[in-house]
Amino acid sequence: PYALGLVFGSKLERAIDKECESGSFTHDGECCLQCPPGEGVVKECGATQTECGQCLDSETFSETFSHTEKCQTCIECTGLMRMQTPCTDSNDAVCVCNYGYFMSDLTGQCEPCTVCPRGQGVMIRCEHTHDTVCEECLDDTYSDQESTLDPCLPCTICEEGIEILMRNCTPNEDACDSSSFVTDPNRLWSPNPGGDATTPKPSPPHFIGRGLNENLIPIYCPILAAVVVGLLAYIIFKRWNSCKQNKQAANNRAATANQTPSPEGEKLHSDSGISVDSQSLQEQQAQTQTQTQAQAHTQLHALKKVRKTKKIQQCKSIKYLKRCAILCLSESTVLEKTFKTQNI
Incomplete structure (x- = not known):
């Protein structure tokens, strides 16, 4: 029973683990x-349960499940290294060799990529993980310059009338050359070493660059013409629209002026006729004259009262009473005559 208990306890412990x-x-x-x-x-876990904290993006990271590992500091790409993948809270940054360099297995450092010489072309381009792989140019292929990118190029088949066969194609240089033509388009120079013999041609040779420009001219001309026509049409439309708006504004002002006639015009051109307008004008003039006469009579009465008051004040003295009476009577007579004259 004791042995059975030990076996059972051991199995239970492994199951728990x-x-x-x-x-x-x-x-x-x-x-x-x-x-x-x-x-x-x-x-860390011990007396209490494990406590976790968030790693800072681009600064610290933690890649695995762990009850002991803390957040690790992100690696920095320096020197000949460049960052391929940035650092996150769950992944470290990935640094690789800069462009033009590769990680050497021998030195464990970034080394410059190998440049393929003339006569060799690039078979595998240099990457950050491996060096350039070059190959010899064979079977009518060539490479006339050093490069880390260009492969072996096929030899050119000389085009009649444009290029001439300068030499047989070699791994280092092409066979054809279009730069041997002189500026005189009526003559084609012979590639002989002596260079004495010349062969006249009935028609000038057509260079590739020149032909390309001639092909582009018919394309550019319609585009330029369309642009010019479009600009002219836009300018004409804007001018026409502006003139139309100005004319419409002038017509609106004229219509407004015709719809608001003066009071005299309303009277002279009313539906009642010219006689009705004349009669209304006469009535207004008569009313105005009556108002003027009433105002004059009121002013005259007030003036008469003021003068009479002054005379009475001057005539308070008994010595001049008689004289004042005569003056007052004469003044009244004068005022009455004046009033009658104005009424007439």
């Missing part, structure tokens, strides 16, 4: 939790 992914327990026998990628351990 298998179910606990961290393989560690707290003092209370609880399985320690693991921090996921992107989080690091702040306080």
Whole structure:
């Protein structure tokens, strides 16, 4: 029974360990939790449960589940290294050799890419993981310059009337050459070493560049003409629209002026006729004259009253009473005559 208990206890312990992914327990026998990628351990499991903290993006990272690993500092790409993948909270930055360099397995450092010489072309371009792989130019191919990019090029088949056969194609240079033509288009120089013999041609040779320009001219001309016509049409439309708006504004002002006639015009051109307008004008003039006479009578009466008051004040003295009476009577007579004259 004792041995059976030991076996059972051992199997139970292994089962518990298998179910606990961290393989560690707290003092209370609880399985320690693991921090996921992107989080690091702040306080390890022991007396208490594991405490995790978020890693800072572009500064620290944590790539695996762990109950012990803290956030790690991101690597910095320096020197001949460049950053291929930036650092995140769950992945470190990936640095590779800069362009034009590769990581050498021998030195463990970035080394310059190999340049393929003349006569050799690039078979595999240089990358940050491996060097350039060059190959000899064979079977009517050539490479006339050093390069880390260009492969072997096929030899050119000389085009009659444009290029001439200068030499047989070699791995270092092409066979044809279009630069041997002189500026005189009526003569084609012979490639003989002596260079004495010349062969007149009935028609000048057509160079590739010249032919290209001649082909582009018919394309450019319609485009330029369309642009010019479009600009002229736009200018004409804008001018026509502006003139139309100005004319419409002038017509509106004229119509407004015709719709608001003066008071005299309304009277002279009313539906009642010229006689009605004349009669109304006479009535207005008579009314105005009556108002003027009433105002004059009121002013005269007030003036008469003021003068009479002054005379009475002057005549308070008994010595001049008689004289004042005569003056007052004469003044009244004068005022009455004046009033009658104005009424007439």
